Amino acid sequence: MGPTTAGEAEPSAAGPDRRIVIVGAGLAGSLLALALARRGLASTLVGPALGVPGPGPSANAAEGQPALAATALSYGSLLGRAAARAWQELERQHGPLGWQPAPLLLHGWPAPLGLLPVSLQGLATAALAFSRVDTVALAAALPAALAAAGVERQEAMVVRIAAGAGGWRLSLASGGELLAVQLVLAAGAGSRSLWPERPERLRFSWAGVLVGAGDRTAAAAAGSGSPASGAWGVSPWLRHARRGGIVQPLGWQRPALEARSDRLEREEWIVDAGLAPWGSRVLLGQISLVGPDLDPQCPPDPAGMEQRLRQGLAALDPRLAAWPGPYCQVAVPYASNGQPLVGPAVGRPGLWLFSGFRAAFSTVPAQAERLATELQAALG
Ligand SMILES: Cc1cc2nc3c(=O)[nH]c(=O)nc-3n(C[C@H](O)[C@H](O)[C@H](O)COP(=O)(O)OP(=O)(O)OC[C@H]3O[C@@H](n4cnc5c(N)ncnc54)[C@H](O)[C@@H]3O)c2cc1C
DSSP: OOOEETTSSSOOTTOGGGOEEEEOOSHHHHHHHHHHHHTTOOEEEESOOOOOOOSSSOTTTSTTOOOOOGGGGOOOEEESHHHHHHHHHHHHHHOOOSEEEOOEEEEOOOTTGGGSOHHHHGGGGTTSOEEEEOHHHHHHHHHHHHHHTTOEEEOOOEEEEEEETTEEEEEETTSOEEEESEEEEOOGGGHHHHOTTSOTTEEEEEEEEEEEOOHHHHHHHHHHTOHHHHHHHHOHHHHHHHTTOEEEESSOSHHHHHHTGGGOSSOEEEEEEEEEEETTEEEEEEEEEEOTTOOTTSOOOHHHHHHHHHHHHHHHOHHHHTOOOOEEEEEEEEETTSOOEEEEOTTOTTEEEEEOOSSHHHHHHHHHHHHHHHHHHHTO
């Protein structure tokens, strides 16, 4: 099949050359497409829709399946009034996207606070402006929001990109091709293989969580006398997540691990024990693994990762370690120096990067605005 210029089938008023092609329909790509649409700029968003993992030992292990987006398995938490306002504004423009206030409960306080009952420890963070985007609700809402904004969708994986006459040529796994004059890589961990010349600091980790049953299933389990039933009934951490709150460690280990990841000679992992509601279920996580030669197509052994995660959860509350699961893992993009890649690729006309965010749910809405404005200026 010959190449089609993105937007040819449904050209924008300004012509197909002005249609921006975005690879990756996770948080970054989707919010960028919406930000472009609000400026009247046409875009084609290429990549699988956000999927919710099904049951099984590892959502990523199935051969031939596209990797799950980090967005789909995220706690989606965000800190601060500015970040909350940005999501409220997005919802005002595009309809409900899953944003909601969520009380934060931190664990790991030093004595005497850390010795108090968990309910009293929660008072320390009760006044914080903390909220979350329920990523199950977000995944369900995005297709309609994108369609209503006029964003064209191509639910295909991109196998490779190449610069050529007239723009960037995208080869699709389905066999077709797309031609893009302006191409944005927002493919998360997939951006690395699509553009090997990328800055070295754009990396990814493997993150894993247990997906706990929701209210009704848990109530049924409570009657069965399973180990999980005790956890559900008694663990105050689980009770907090069940009520819509987020549990996180006072001191995150992941940022430090990411910061030293480009100097690592072998894989390292940490567990930042935490819980978050996720649709009608609960996520219990999270283990993060980084290393010098990770491959997004080769997830780490899920059984080993799950065992390490359970050990980490046991340190918070042994009852959580007994939660049945399933275990799921995804590749999560990050920038090792904490600076996301937002803007044009140096020396590559027409190629733009949008990836590697820290605290993505807090920062991506504003960064999408910034990049959309830059793209608008570039298009004159
Ligand atoms: C357990 C967990 C908890 C987290 N908690 C938080 C939190 O509380 N707050 C927070 O801010 N962040 C959190 N994060 C991180 C956050 O979820 C991610 O940083 C963010 O979702 C990344 O979004 P993205 O769009 O850049 O990447 P992704 O969500 O990974 O999206 C990339 C998309 O590109 C697609 N793609 C890849 N390759 C190709 C290709 N070749 N062709 C077409 N499409 C392709 C993928 O299928 C995917 O849909 C958490 C992550 C995890 C895993």
